[in-house]
Amino acid sequence: MTGTREQALDILRTLVGHDDADFHDGQFEAISTLVDDRRRTLVVQRTGWGKSAVYFVATLLLRRRGAGPTILVSPLLALMRDQIAAARRAGVRAVAINSTNPHEWAEIQTLLRDDEVDVLLVSPERLNNPTFRDEQLPSLIERIGMLVVDEAHCISDWGHDFRPDYRRLRDLIAVIPDGVPVLATTATANSRVVTDVAEQLGGASVVTIRGPLARASLRLGVLRLPDAATRLGWLLSHLGDLPGSGIIYTLTVAAAEDTARLLREAGHSVRAYTGQTDTAEREESERALKANEVKALIATSALGMGFDKPDLGFVLHLGAPSSPVAYYQQVGRAGRATENADVLLLPGSEDEAIWEYFATSSMPTQERAERVLEELALEAGAPLSTPALEARVNIRRTRLELLLKVLDVDGAVRRVRGGWVSTGQPWVYDADRYDRIAAERVAEQQHMLDYERTDACRMEYLQRSLDDETAAPCGRCDNCAGVWFPSAVETDAASRASSSLDRVGVALEPRAQWPTGADRLGVPVRGNIAPAERMLEGRALARLTDLGWGNTLRELFAPGTPDAPASQALIAACIRVLADWGWDERPVAVMSIPSRSRPLLIESVAHSLAGAGRLPYLGALALTGSGPSGEPGGNSAYRLSSVWGAFELPPAGTLPTGPILLVDDLADSRWTLTVAARELRLAGATAVLPFAIGLRG
Structure with a gap:
């Protein structure tokens, strides 16, 4: 020994x-x-x-x-x-x-x-x-x-x-x-x-x-501010005062990118770091932070476990993670080889809605699992690739991949060369297990809310949340030693933050290729979408995950929100998007996608945009039969099949010569806009410029 x-x-x-x-x-x-x-x-x-x-x-x-x-x-x-x-x-x-x-x-x-x-x-x-x-x-x-x-x-x-x-x-x-x-x-x-x-x-x-989980170097604090603009204003006012270089965590990709852009425009050296960041760019950003060449990385949880910068001076959160366990994981990046490091949480009113979205999107359901197993069983041992399987089940790729992994671990399917096969082993959906997981997630979310509001020691609270029996007051956090961070927001910073959040306009990329397997669902297309049948690049007012208009749009499109004409503020924001568009050729008329759930909203926006541009409003596209049959959230092939043939072609010669501005309420897969634009192009429209009030993602 x-x-x-x-x-x-x-x-x-x-x-x-x-x-x-x-x-x-x-x-x-x-x-x-x-x-x-x-x-x-x-x-x-x-x-x-x-x-x-x-x-x-x-x-x-x-x-x-x-x-x-x-x-x-x-x-x-x-x-x-x-x-x-x-x-x-x-x-x-x-x-x-x-x-x-x-x-x-x-x-x-x-x-x-x-x-x-x-x-x-x-x-x-x-x-x-x-x-x-x-x-x-x-x-x-x-x-x-x-x-x-x-x-x-x-x-x-x-x-x-x-x-x-x-x-x-x-x-x-x-x-x-x-x-x-x-x-x-x-x-x-x-x-x-x-x-x-x-x-x-x-x-x-x-x-x-x-061992004990207390981190003596960390000085924890929570600053509750009324809205996203004030939180960003605080950051603009005080980022330079935070010690050394650090990490600023956000809950969504859009929030990370928006925050990084605002801080860069104000002269701060920061970079965005998310799951969508290119691998080479991620590596360069990690190197720059370790070399103290940037003040901060504005990151999602993609920058988390194990990232090692011993002298990281601060970790700040714009929005709270969904549990104390997750929070402890992220704040643990700071102060690993220093005597002091600052950790500050700026929670947001939108946090709980974001937690709910991620929790529900990751949990497998019995219906989806059985659908996958049925399709694999039909192949009698022949492998199905993930894209081929996706074309048979109405499940988006990311959720399908997660479900296949769960089924694989449970022994019901097996990954082989060429895709996935059924093992033939009996499989039963463990409802009790998933109910327990869901209940525990809800409890953890409540623990995080309690952490934000506690007047006791914050480090001790985190330790107890991790069942650390050595938990004791730290003597350093804002509750133990008094508030150590400023709360004031400079007027100019607040104004700049508000202006940034009020920024409008997100690109709507046109679909260029029909989804694999559409022909199996009765849609006679495959390969590239003919250029003469495509829509042009379009615009949306904002993403639902954006820090600024995203909050308004999440409320507007939330289940149970009654349909109503758009507010004057919303209409004014949509008009600003059009004013900044920079299209090659101005539209000559406005049309809209018919909506069963929000007819008043979409009609009011389309009318207002037509009026602002002094353009004729040609009304909504006519539906064939009952119109689109799908629900949000499915995969591309199913989404396309649900809208294929749902719109009537306008009579020949009724469309004016020139681009048509096509208005929709909420763009998700973009297949509704793609199919509607194709119908308009086939009816003689020289171009279609799609516009959506909101964009998922």
Whole structure:
């Protein structure tokens, strides 16, 4: 044991670059449990404690004793990049197989075969890639030295970052040779998550090493402001006062992009970082933040687990995450190697609506699952690709992919080359399980609201939310030590923020290709949409997720909101969109899409736009039969089939020569506008300029 500690300490000091470094409480205990006892171990420790040091030190010790490489399951590309950099500092030879480096896979296979790799990093999804799973993983399992599951809370249904593919790790653990140690690590786990993860690792035989989660460097605060404009005004007023460089989290992609644009226009060096950001741009933004070349990254949760900048000076939230667990995960980016870091939450009135949207969009339903299983069963073992399956079931691609992963983990389907097949195993929708998950999410949301409103210590509240029995007042937060942040908003900043939020106009890109499988649904089209039948690029007033007009539009289009003519403010905003459009040729007339749910709204907007432009309003397109039959939320092929043939062609010669401005209420898939524009083009319109009041997404 003494020899193990001496060797481990030598490796640790190389890793951190300090000759006097020593282990934190629990670190060597975890290393020894893995290396000397070869046990399965769950480590729950605060961010910055040094969980990566445990698995890198343990890896080198095991390799010195003749063990094979460590397989490290890591959930995010940004995290992988940081883990590889940290490994190199410790003299650990680490490589990754992921979607960004296929050009390196052959070389990595050679290195693995020649035993020149200490740690192989893979995503949980990679474990189910047919080629990797069937051809590469078996040989790795034969010689694996250790399995590490990082950010292990993703295993749990209760975890805020639940990833279905993490749950297949139980199957991997079941087939690795006896005596191979397994390590799971996380900083964000309450008792339920700990129990769930331990069960995946092997139940009662798992050694759990859990430490206090308090972060002495963090100074927590909550500032409640009346609206988005005031919150952005505060940020414009005080961003420069925040220490060092940091992260500003938002709940949506649109909010991140809008906030970054506003701050850049005010002269601040910031970048947006979201799930839609190009991979190369993400890497450059991470580098710029670590080098303090930007004041902040304005980020969604895409920048979260494992991002390592030890001197990050602040984390600020424009809008609250949906649980204290998620919040603790994100604020843990700050103050990892500094004595002080500021953490401030600016909650928004729209937070709960956004939480509800994301919660309901991710939960599988029995109807959808059974539909997928029925279609796969019809193929009698022949694989169906995801696009082909999407054409048969009315489920959007992202939701379908998540559902397939859940069914795969449950053993009902299997991913193979060419797509998905049914296993034929009986499958029952676990309604009780999903009801429990939904109920827990609601409870976590309430805990987050309680965190915002508590007058007790905020760090203690977060610790108790994570079932940390060592929770005690921190003495630093705004409730313990008094408000440490200014609340005033400069008049000029408030004005600039209001002007930015009042900005209108979002591009509506024209559809260029018919969806795969439309012909199976009775729509006789395929391939590219003929240029002579397409609409031109259009405009929407705003997205429903925008910080500014998004709030108004979410209320306007919320279920149960009664139909009514548009307000003068809304009409004025729509007219501004047209004034700023910059079209090549001005429209000569206005028409509208008929609406069963909001006829007064769309009629009033179309009339007003026609009046403002001194254009004739030709009325709404006539419907054939009962008109469109679909509901929002389906996939492209079904959405197209629901509107195909729903509109009557205007009589020949009745359309004026020139572009038609076509007005709709809410654009989602854009198939309604695409089909209506095609009908107008076939009836003689030289061009169609689509305009929507709102745009989903």
